[in-house]
Amino acid sequence: MTFSRAIKIAPSILSADFANFGAECEAIEAQGADWVHVDVMDGHFVPNLTFGPATCAAIRKHIKGVMDVHLMIAPVDPYIDAFAQAGADVLTAHLEAGPHIHRTLQAIRAHGIKAGLAINPGTGIESVTELLDMVDLICVMTVNPGFGGQKFITSQVSKVQRLRQMIGDRPIHIEIDGGITPETAPLVAAAGADVLVAGSGVFKGGSVTNPAPYGENIRAIRAAAEAAR
Template identity: 45%
Template sequence: MVTIAPSILSANLWEFGKQIEQMMTLGVDTFHIDVMDRHFVPNLGYSQEIVKVLKKNSTAICDVHLMVEHPEAMIMDFINAGADYLTIHAESTVHPYRALQMIQEQGVKVGLALNPGTSLASVKELLPLVDRLLIMTVNPGFGGQSFLESQLAKIAEAKALREEFGYTYDIEVDGGINDKTASSCIKAGAEVLVSGSYLFHHSNWQEALLQLQE
C-alpha cells in the first residue's frame, strides 16, 4: 500500500487545523513538513512549532524534511517537538554520517534526502543508517514545480540497491506528484508519495487521494 504524505507547504494557513482534520478523516495519517532557511533553498518554511501543534492536537505522523544548512543545529529542536521521521539532505552538511547518527541515537526514524543532481553512489556509506530515502523530483524550495522525469531512474536504482544489499529504507518521492506522475514513481519503486499543490488544490480530496494511490 502506498502512503500519501500531504505536504503542508500547500495547506491554507487560515484553515490549517480544519484541513488537517479533514485529511485524517479521509485516512491520511502522515504529513510532510518542509523546513527551509533561505540559505540551503531560496525560501522560508516552518519551525518546530508546527510539529508541536500537530502532535498536541492530532495523532498525525510528522515527516519532517530539513532543507537547511547545518541541520545538526536543528535536529534536537525537531526531535523534542515530536518529529517521527527526520530527514536531512546529504548536501547540507560536511558531516552527514554524524548528523544521521544524531537522529538515530534519539530513537527517531532517520531520513536522507537527495537533490536531483546527487547520485546514490555518492551516499552509499550512509544508506545502512537510513529508514527513509527521499528522492527529490524537483529542485527543492518551492511547491508547484514540474516533475523531473530523469529521477525515475534514481528511484529504480534505490530499489535495486535495497534488494541487493538488504537495506531497510522505504523510498519516498517529493516534487511534482500528481495523478499522472504518481504511477510512474510507484512502478519505479516509490512507497511514500509527497503531494502538495495537486492534493490541497484539488476540488475533491478523496478523489485525489484515490487517484494517487491507484
C-alpha cells in the same frame, strides 16, 4: 511505525491554508492521508522560508499518524533536538546540507526517531551506498527543493530504480517529493517508491470547510500508484 512497502500518501502542508494548519492536518487524515509531510525551509539552503519547530509542535496534537518532517536547512545538526522534541516521527536531512551527513543521521537516530536522507535532482546515489545502514527513508527530490507546484523531473525515475536495487531487502522507505499527480505517481511506484509526497496534488480544489476534494485527490493518486505495481 511498522515498516511496510504499501503505497503511502503524504500530503505536504506547504500547500495547506497556513491560517488553519491544525484543521488542515485533521482534514487530510480524515480524508485518507497516511503521513503528514512538513517542509521546513530556511531561506538559505533553499530559496524560501517556511516554519520551524514551534509550528511542528503546535500541529503535532492535530496529527494522529506519522509526522514526516523534511529539513531543507543548513546547517542541520543544531536543530535536530528541537524538531525531535516537537514530535517528528521521521526527520529527514539533505545529503547536500553539510559535510558530515553520517553524524547528522546518528544524531537523529539517537532520539529514537526514524532518520531520512534526501537527495536533490542533481545529486547522484553513489554516496548513499555508505549510508544505507544509517537510514530508514531515502527521499528522492523530483523537483528542485524550495517551492511547491513545480513540474516533475522525469529523469529521476531511473534514480529511484537504481536506489531500489541498492536497498535490496533492507527496511528502507523510498519517498518521492515533487510534482506528484495521478499521472506521475505510477512512474515512481513502478520504480520502487512507497511514500508519495503531494502538495498541490492533494490540496487543489478543496478547503477546510470543503475537504472532500482532498480525499478524491488522495484516492486518485493512490489508485494510480497501486495500479502501476
